[in-house]
Amino acid sequence: xxxxxxxxxxxxxxxxxxxxxxxxxxxxxxxxxxxxxxxxxxxxxxxxxxxxxxxxxxxxxxxxxxxxxxxxxxxxxxxxxxxxxxxxxxxxxxxxxxxxxxxxxxxxxx
Amino acid sequence: xxxxxxxxxxxxxxxxxxxxxxxxxxxxxxxxxxxxxxxxxxxxxxxxxxxxxxxxxxxxxxxxxxxxxxxxxxxxxxxxxxxxxxxxxxxxxxxxxxxxxxxxxxxxxxxxxxxxxxxxxxxxxxxxxxxxxxxxxxxxxxxxxxxxxxxxxxxxxxxxxxxxxxxxxxxxxxxxxxxxxxxxxxxxxxxxxxxxxxxxxxxxxxxxxxxxxxxxxxxxxxxxxxxxxxxxxxxxxxxxxxxxxxxxxxxxxxxxxxxxxxxxxxxxxxxxxxxxxxxxxxxxxxxxxxxxxxxxxxxxxxxxxxxxxxxxxxxxxxxxxxxxxxxxxxxxx
Numbered sequence: 001x002x003x004x005x006x007x008x009x010x011x012x013x014x015x016x017x018x019x020x021x022x023x024x025x026x027x028x029x030x031x032x033x034x035x036x037x038x039x040x041x042x043x044x045x046x047x048x049x050x051x052x053x054x055x056x057x058x059x060x061x062x063x064x065x066x067x068x069x070x071x072x073x074x075x076x077x078x079x080x081x082x083x084x085x086x087x088x089x090x091x092x093x094x095x096x097x098x099x100x101x102x103x104x105x106x107x108x109x110x
Numbered sequence: 111x112x113x114x115x116x117x118x119x120x121x122x123x124x125x126x127x128x129x130x131x132x133x134x135x136x137x138x139x140x141x142x143x144x145x146x147x148x149x150x151x152x153x154x155x156x157x158x159x160x161x162x163x164x165x166x167x168x169x170x171x172x173x174x175x176x177x178x179x180x181x182x183x184x185x186x187x188x189x190x191x192x193x194x195x196x197x198x199x200x201x202x203x204x205x206x207x208x209x210x211x212x213x214x215x216x217x218x219x220x221x222x223x224x225x226x227x228x229x230x231x232x233x234x235x236x237x238x239x240x241x242x243x244x245x246x247x248x249x250x251x252x253x254x255x256x257x258x259x260x261x262x263x264x265x266x267x268x269x270x271x272x273x274x275x276x277x278x279x280x281x282x283x284x285x286x287x288x289x290x291x292x293x294x295x296x297x298x299x300x301x302x303x304x305x306x307x308x309x310x311x312x313x314x315x316x317x318x319x320x321x322x323x324x325x326x327x328x329x330x331x332x333x334x335x336x337x338x339x340x341x342x343x344x345x346x347x348x349x350x351x352x353x354x355x356x357x358x359x360x361x362x363x364x365x366x367x368x369x370x371x372x373x374x375x376x377x378x379x380x381x382x383x384x385x386x387x388x389x390x391x392x393x394x395x396x397x398x399x400x401x402x403x404x405x406x407x408x409x410x411x412x413x414x415x416x417x418x419x420x421x422x423x424x425x426x427x428x429x430x431x432x433x434x435x436x437x438x439x440x441x442x443x
Contacts, residue, residue: 010169011148015141019171032143032168041151053381056150063175065144066112083112096140 007085010065012092015052022048032056035093043093050099056091063089115223124178128227143171158297183224185232186382189247191221196249197241200288210289212244237298239290248294254312254325256295257318259283261347264313271349274300275307309368319352320360324374327361335363358405377406384410388424392438397428399435 013035021027033047045052066083114133116122124131126192146169194211213221215230221231238245248256263282264274276296283292296302299318300311323346327333343352355361359377363370375394391398391406404417411417421427425436 008146010144010146011150013143013145013148013168015140016139019141027171035148035166037151037154043151065169074296081203083114085112087144089144102303 003016004096010089012059012063012089014092014094014096015045016096019047022074043095045093045095046102047099049102051102052095052099053097054093054095057094059092065089115220117221120184120223120251123181123184123223124176124225125225128225130181130183130224130228132181134177134179135174136177137174138230139173141171141173142175143168144157145169167201182410182412183222183232185222185224185228186378188218188222188229188232189236189378190225191218192236192245192247192258195246197239197246197252198249199252199255199291200394202252212246214244218245226331237294239294241290250324250328253295253298256287256291257299257321258305259286260292260295260299261318265348271315271347273305274313276302276311313347315350316356319346319350320356323352323357324360324376327372327374332364332371334374335370338372344392359408362402377409380406384420384424388438389442392425394443397430397435397437398425403436 004060019032021030023030033045036044036046038044041056043054043056045054064085065087067086068081068083070081113125114122115125122133124133138289145166149164191211191213207278212398218229219226219234224232233245236247238247240246240351260274260279262282263269263279264271267278269275276293279292279296280289295310299312299321302311304310326338326342326345329359332419339352339354346352357372360374361372362375363372379388387410388405391403395402400417400421403421405419407420410420421436426439427434427436429435
């Protein structure tokens with residue numbers, strides 16, 4: 001949905017700790033995981049074989065996403081660098097509980 | 111759009127069209143991922159029908175973000191730049207030589223850490239004018255010369271101080287000074303209005319008396335108060351009353367000396383930073399009453415901040431002869 005004056009609205013996902021790539025190839029282009037919402041609106045994130053439960057938080061101080069433009073270019077009046085507001089972030093999905101491993105193969109007691 | 115302003119030795123500020131913000135980087139140990147187009151539970155509820163997987167891309171991630179806090183525009187530099195080359199009038203030999211200390215609006219926008227509106231407003235407050243496309247401040251002596259032309263004309267024509275006609279001023283004084291300068295001095299020291307199609311000025315008593323006081327006070331370190339008041343009243347235009355309260359932020363009376371004295375102390379000459387300002391004031395005088403110090407700290411107040419709050423933060427109070435006074439929290443060198 002469009003935001004104020006047609007500005008894109010993004011969502012922030014906040015994770016505790018760090019995300020590491022499975023392979024050493026780096027994060028770009030890789031799949032992070034699956035995001036679901038329960039019927040009660042609770043966000044659930046599945047990353048690798050971990051499951052994280054979070055909550056939707058309306059940001060008291062919204063964020064603006066700035067994109068730097070014209071960096072390095074110099075006109076007659078000097079550098080043209082400026083920042084334009086690309087998107088607004090008013091909501092974040094906060095995941096701060098410990099990730100729980102999803103165990104699919106529970107060995108039977110012998 | 112927003113602009114970040116600051117030279118290499120300054121702390122960056124972010125400016126909108128009319129506001130200025132201090133910028134600080136905030137670190138978090140959490141990872142922040144930003145996802146364009148990600149839907150919230152409320153947005154998805156409406157869409158009961160589809161059970162498809164929505165492929166979303168994470169645009170990026172970060173450990174830090176910029177935090178903005180609204181701050182006072184940093185305008186002291188504006189006066190400093192314009193004072194590099196004050197305009198001394200068309201006859202001044204100075205202007206005929208090439209000087210590079212001239213600034214137009216674009217220059218000021220890239221050098222001053224404030225929003226455009228705040229800069230333009232301040233230019234008006236300090237009575238700057240545009241001469242040949244550059245913003246200029248008048249040299250004080252030249253400014254007084256212009257003011258004197260006008261007040262003498264008002265006197266010789268016996269005009270009311272609240273109805274000074276622009277047209278006649280330009281006619282009578284146009285041979286002495288540039289018309290733009292005559293109009294500028296009237297705009298600086300008067301309130302413009304139109305009556306019956308003609309432009310008039312209501313002269314500003316407080317501002318004129320204040321300027322004349324400055325002219326008198328700048329000639330010595332300090333003056334005997336009662337002598338000064340006498341000379342001052344004689345120097346202001348007929349019909350105007352010189353009062354000490356007109357000198358707030360310009361001069362300070364020393365009531366502890368015998369006889370009482372007065373000396374020039376201009377708030378615009380003092381540091382812009384809060385702590386430095388208080389240090390400077392306390393090194394000039396050890397203990398201040400609230401009435402005396404207020405004109406010298408009023409401009410430090412942030413949005414919704416009071417002088418009282420500033421005093422609580424930067425000073426310590428005590429009682430002296432039944433009067434509350436403020437002194438420094440720390441020893442001043």
